[in-house]
Amino acid sequence: LSKDIVSDCIKAPASVLRCKSSVALGGDEQQKEKQAKDAKGIVSYWGLEPTRVSKEDGAPWKWTCFRPWEAYSADLSIDLKKHHEPMNLLDKIAYWTVKALRWPADLFFQRRYGCRAMMLETVAAVPGMVGGMLLHCKSLRRFEHSGGWIKALLEEAENERMHLMTFMEVSDSRWYERALVFAVQGVFFNAYFLGYIVSPKFAHRVVGYLEEEAIHSYTEFLKELDNGNIENVPAPPIAIDYWRLPPNSTLRDVVLAVRADEAHHRDVNHFASDIHYQGRQLKEAPAPLGYH
């Protein structure tokens, strides 16, 4: 075990963390107490005791979903205005599908942007996972490389899930909203799955346009924060660790980082669609590196 941990620590800049391969508890804060109680009950035959990871200041690392060396700084310089002009029928269908989906969302959420963000992130985290999984299975079936696209799409999915984990901390969801998420996921997962099998270029284009809308709605979110309609609360700790934000950051800084992520997703997905439009396969063009 310790050997593996050492090789993991090597990945991190020495100043960010210290790893200890001693047997200790990890996990998210709210579960810590329960875990402490149950710790002895966990089988240790397999030698997989959780590892303690510490921050630079010696404080324990609270998150199991990402480690210090996986945190990153959002690139806020990204161009928010880029847009793919629909070129042909398929593009136009993708564009108007997304525009049509905005109506019910606008109606349902109105100006509750925190809630809207949280709910929409549960949907946004689906396409990357579906695309990554399908490319993974294709790579296995055909005995061929993927050009890094499996990882790129799975990382996008994980990044969207982290958006959800962040907005969860600042918004509440009601039971009927959770029920809605349940139903929407069932429909959207299957629709995107089929769509990706039939036409990956259409599927990636739809995501590209969805991300353009996401940028727009986060921009509205920022306006509401600036004019005081939404309170600019302190950034939740998970967001500070995930985007390496300064300790006194606020919700506004979080929304800026999230919006920059969405711009990256927009670029990656329009790019993927463009590759398909050129009659090429994704594996022929190496996936962008270090995009989340």
Next chain:
Amino acid sequence: LSKDIVSDCIKAPASVLRCKSSVALGGDEQQKEKQAKDAKGIVSYWGLEPTRVSKEDGAPWKWTCFRPWEAYSADLSIDLKKHHEPMNLLDKIAYWTVKALRWPADLFFQRRYGCRAMMLETVAAVPGMVGGMLLHCKSLRRFEHSGGWIKALLEEAENERMHLMTFMEVSDSRWYERALVFAVQGVFFNAYFLGYIVSPKFAHRVVGYLEEEAIHSYTEFLKELDNGNIENVPAPPIAIDYWRLPPNSTLRDVVLAVRADEAHHRDVNHFASDIHYQGRQLKEAPAPLGYH
């Protein structure tokens, strides 16, 4: 773009690579020429030109499926003998299911262990992907953390896929074998998907036992290498880079590294099953760190 690459490079030990954010071609060697020809055709509007990554010696990094900082050294000290004694009916069903699946495999492949390894890795890379995807969707639906298990299972799937990419370099597949892979994946993906939804503890137990069989069959592979029935060819370059093997490594070293990986998967999956057997959810026990 360059900002992101810098933050990626930080993850790597400084001695392993140099990153250049210049516009250049990457991709796997066999595709390089084709790419060079088509490079100008790739849209660059999205600013996602492939990044050049170099090895320590300045040679270009050839792989897009993993980067220097994602390579690792296999822990060859892992106990190959560990076994989960079937404790109850469900365990026994899992155990005998796997044992029953060995018969057709033994019959089909006999002593062609290279071919056997390649074919079975196309199956082995499925459970981690399915489990990771289902946990991802569950995390989204329930607005809850996953304890790091999504990443752990997806990393297992990617590691199995890398086994396939490695054995592809030393074995040939015939058309009817590829057709078989196609059919088996269709059946196994859906069976495991349903199995994981109905009983994750059963699903992880089955994988645990599959990995025990994998260890056995790689041990047989090693015997055939040692008694000269299979030629101990030089390790393919992708394996040398992936497991950080010395440059003059052979197929035997590769099989040793792969077998150690399988032992890790065995431990992780039996562990996951044990957690479920205790009536707990995976997210309550942080996923092991740095296992592949």
